[in-house]
Amino acid sequence: MALLEIEHLGIRFGGLQALHDFSLQLEEGELVGLIGPNGAGKTTVFNLVTGVYRPSAGEIRWLGRSLVGLRPSQIAQAGVARTFQNIRLFKGLSVLDNVRAALYKSGRTHLFGALAGAGAIAAEEEAIFERSMEMLELFGLAHLAAEPAGSLPYGHQRRLEMARALAARPRLLLLDEPAAGMNPAEAERLLEQIRWIHRHFGVAIILIEHQMRVVMGVCPRIVVLDFGEIIAEGPPEFIRQHPRVLEAYLGRQAEGS
Numbered sequence: 001m002a003l004l005e006i007e008h009l010g011i012r013f014g015g016l017q018a019l020h021d022f023s024l025q026l027e028e029g030e031l032v033g034l035i036g037p038n039g040a041g042k043t044t045v046f047n048l049v050t051g052v053y054r055p056s057a058g059e060i061r062w063l064g065r066s067l068v069g070l071r072p073s074q075i076a077q078a079g080v081a082r083t084f085q086n087i088r089l090f091k092g093l094s095v096l097d098n099v100r101a102a103l104y105k106s107g108r109t110h111l112f113g114a115l116a117g118a119g120a121i122a123a124e125e126e127a128i129f130e131r132s133m134e135m136l137e138l139f140g141l142a143h144l145a146a147e148p149a150g151s152l153p154y155g156h157q158r159r160l161e162m163a164r165a166l167a168a169r170p171r172l173l174l175l176d177e178p179a180a181g182m183n184p185a186e187a188e189r190l191l192e193q194i195r196w197i198h199r200h201f202g203v204a205i206i207l208i209e210h211q212m213r214v215v216m217g218v219c220p221r222i223v224v225l226d227f228g229e230i231i232a233e234g235p236p237e238f239i240r241q242h243p244r245v246l247e248a249y250l251g252r253q254a255e256g257s
């Protein structure tokens, strides 16, 4: 059974058809890139999958069961995690507390739910602490655990966001333009990190990215959106030469330059 099945998904905002007839099937552990020019509808796909928006048409199935109508918190609990285009951390909280907060929120940590009383709560606190530190260590942030998240350099904040998202062991990670605002060297490092996350956690990933080079370097399959519709889908070498993709990207760049 597919991990995620999206069928004929659509949403309108007033007169704007932001997404139309969008279908995508994702297997456990698969890594797919979602690209397209500004306003193509990429983030809208994430907002639909995570329950922020409700579709006007179509179906989203997670392990065979519909996600449509579930609250974002329920979808997160089911195993879908995301990061945002504009980093969303609790900037005033410590690096450690940012990961801890994600674990409390996920509701997936009731490891000692069958037990009652203060002992069980203390054990759960301990489990959350251990898991949070484990994540910080994996992401090379453990030595910064006590620092306020807002004081970290940009690249570290991105890493913390990913550590947070992965702490509750999701089965699907939605990455929304993680390379935004990065220079080429930073983007290259991020690429390595995404490859590592994919290998290490065995998690399925949908990567939205503006920089074609980043997506092409990491995703074996790429879906291209333009004006809310899929215009091409396939491996990087196919996408790179696809006339509609070239037109969508280069045509508009040429107009803009």
Ligand SMILES: Nc1ncnc2c1ncn2[C@@H]1O[C@H](COP(=O)(O)OP(=O)(O)OP(=O)(O)O)[C@@H](O)[C@H]1O
Residues within 6 Å of the ligand: 013, 016, 018, 036, 037, 038, 039, 040, 041, 042, 043, 044, 045, 085, 210
């Ligand atoms: N809540 C909303 N209300 C009205 N219009 C919206 C809403 N959310 C998205 N849109 C519109 O839907 C279209 C698709 O937006 P979306 O953010 O999904 O694009 P995108 O491909 O992620 O673009 P970018 O690369 O600029 O982030 C845009 O025209 C956007 O203005």
